[in-house]
Amino acid sequence: MTAPLRRWLTPVVAVLAALVVFVGPLPASAAPAPPKPSGHDSQPTLLNDVIEAKNRDFVKAEAALKKSQKRQRELELEVSRLQRELNALAPQVNEIAAQSYRSGRIGAVSMLLEARTPDSFVQRAGALDELNMVNAKQLAEVNAAKARVQQAKLAVDTEVRDQQRLRNNINRDRAAAEKALDLVGGTGLTGGLVNATSPVARVAPGRTADGDWRSESCSQPDPTTSGCVTPRTLHMYKEVKRAGFTRFVGCYRSGGPYEHPKGRACDWSLQNSGFRSWYNNDTRMYGNNLTAFLVRNADRLGIYYVIWNRQIWFPATGWKSYSGPSNHTDHVHVSLL
Structure with missing residues (x-):
């Protein structure tokens, strides 16, 4: 023996x-x-490899999140700028509405009928056409600004949500791997040389x-x-x-x-x-x-x-x-x- x-x-x-x-x-x-x-x-x-891989994933996720946060700040500045543009256009919109009301269909006809000479008729018609063009341009700018604001906000929300979800998932997986290693004795007992799963x-x-x-x-x-x-x-x-x-x-x-x-x-x-x-x-x-x-x-x-x-x-x-x-x-x- x-x-x-x-x-x-x-x-x-x-x-x-x-x-x-x-x-x-x-x-x-x-x-x-x-x-x-x-x-x-x-x-x-x-398990040692799993933990290392999860830590690598976390480093990459952190870098991606910082990039996303930088983009978020840029979009927030863009949102602020567009909001200021909207604020500046608001008085103009009110004025356009007032002008549109004053020079509506009946008012425009009256405006043209009041012309006493052919020259004044042409001048009044040209003025009315110019006013309508200005109105259309201003309204288009307002609508475009609103669309840009909405798109910027949507991009910010989506980007932040995706990055937070990714970071949370990696943190959860990393914590699970570390907990699994602790259960079977940790690095001190195993040196990390232990299978990630068992039958x-x-x-x-x-x-x-x-x-x-x-x-x-x-x-x-x-x-x-x-x-x-x-x-x-x-x-x-x-x-x-x-x-x-x-x-x-x-x-x-x-x-x-x-x-x-x-x-x-x-x-x-x-x-x-x-x-x-x-x-x-x-x-x-x-x-x-x-x-x-x-x-x-x-x-x-x-x-x-x-x-x-x-x-x-x-x-x-x-x-x-x-x-x-x-x-x-x-x-x-x-x-x-």
Whole structure:
């Protein structure tokens, strides 16, 4: 028996008393897409890359927003200028209306009929025609100014609305990616080398109507040893394997007061056989992605706590620093309720 295997057979260190109190599983977000874990042919998106991409998008959105705001200020100045033009034209419009009233159809006919000589008739006709041209021009300018004001306002409203929507969406996506990374241990635990999504586990047996989990005995053969596991532990084991994590694992072991001798815990190695601390991106990502799968599906699997890479996670408290005889850099420990 190798030294790493003997190390796995030692009792699990006592969980800090302050963290042992657990009031029941809290909902854990499970992503809908089921990418394969590290080590397969597919190349799933890493959360670290997602966050970087969202930050790049945010920088571009900020630049676009500033450009839009500059254009907005220009349009606002144009709106102000056109409004001043409208204000200046308003008295002229009133005068035009008065003139139109005074020189309306009947007034114009009367104006022409009052001409006593052919010359005065021509002069009066020319004056009336000129007045009508001035009226038409002034009214056209007023209408054009109004149209320009309305178009400028519409452009401002549309541009600002689009830029605000874009910035809000990017902020939401960035916050979601950062929250997703925090859920699985953050940069400190994972180095950002963790898949953005995990497969969705099937719900474990033993869930009660009020959301609690029924107590289970060590009644099922342990597929990793000659011992036993609970039905919920066996379900978790099968779901982790189904998700593609197929390296060495050990569950039951005798002795000790904690979950292994009760058939409620498994240690998932980073190696195909034995135990060795992570030493490259492959082994670290394997541990990160396995941990992420367990944490994201904690509510569906009935998980009590997870230990990985000097950190311990409870559904009720999240990630905390962990120290003990094993620093859990060579395997992911999971205990079931």
